[in-house]
Amino acid sequence: MTETLTREATETADLVKTIFIAVAPGTVWEYLTKQAHIGKWYQPAHADLAPGSDYAMGKDGARTIWGHIMEWHPPQRLVTTFNVGPLEGRETTVTWDLVAVAGGTKVTMTHAGIVPEMAEECAILGHLDAGWDAHLASLRGLAS
Amino acid sequence: MNQTAEATFRALADPTRRAIVALLAERDLTIGAVAENFDMTRPAVKKHLTILEQGALIQVEAKGRERINRLNPQGLQAVTDWVAQIDLFWSRRLDTLKDIIERETKND
Structure with a gap:
């Protein structure tokens, strides 16, 4: 395992x-x-x-x-x-x-x-675990 | 990498497009409303939106004469699948490595 x-x-x-x-x-x-x-x-x-x-x-x-x-x-x-x-x-x-x-x-x-750095900046991997709500929150963080 | 994941990565590779994604995370916007936030022409913004659409990160909906741009929460699925594929590859290789070593050294 x-x-x-x-x-x-x-x-x-x-x-x-x-x-x-x-x-x-x-x-x-x-x-x-x-x-x-x-x-x-x-x-x-x-x-x-x-x-x-x-x-x-x-x-x-x-x-x-x-x-x-x-x-x-x-x-x-x-x-x-x-x-x-x-x-x-x-x-x-x-x-x-x-x-x-x-x-x-x-x-x-x-x-x-394995994931390009730019994608990391968009917190894509965060989305994998934290779900879409958290992902949106981090995107909002980018906007502010 | 599958084609959609590559398109999604390409879409995210540009700082303006990442900023557009961040804007659309707040609310759905017309092309004109997106363009107000950037020092660039409307056609230039439209080009970015097209690449985001190809990357499945946004959906464009025609509403009367307007075209509404909206974030597509499913768009990251291709990326998720890509990572899962590599995860599975290594799980299998490592399980095999362990099995082979332990089997072969037992007989020594």
Whole structure:
């Protein structure tokens, strides 16, 4: 089961998901970065991920998901840019934070930039949770 | 991203259009009434309203000779759907990641 941290997502317009996996962070890191493992849960990777390099994933050599490795701190933190066709060139970032906890690893995935900044200004994500009345209130706030 | 969400984002990408949305959140307005609030020509305002309509953020209703612009509360649905789609994508990927790792390491 994954859990969406709704409050945080509303404030930052980032999608944040946390999951517990019953292995050490070093093992999770291998599954996030090694070509041999990535395809099992994500998309077939064209190569191992490596610090400072570009990456691409997709079946039969197709580039379905691609980006650049921005931060590389094994086995704690991995930050990548994330592009996918439907984003139409709008670049987003995906951050993985691995924290050792009793019996395993707390894995937090943060996907930032999925809603354009301008839309954030209009408090669109607020609307997702707070409902239309609150949304109208924030729009009135913009007008004043 | 689906087409409507993209149109909605495009509609919101301009500060004048965001200001128009804020105005229409207060009350329904004719094109002329919207234009009074901005230092621009009526055709320029009409152009902005058309883009907002394409983004499903407003609805335009003909009332006699007037055209009344009104906010469309459903307009943000496309954006909501877009975020939900990404949410579901990651939920599935993360569930699979957990399953695969825990299954494979158990056998080590």
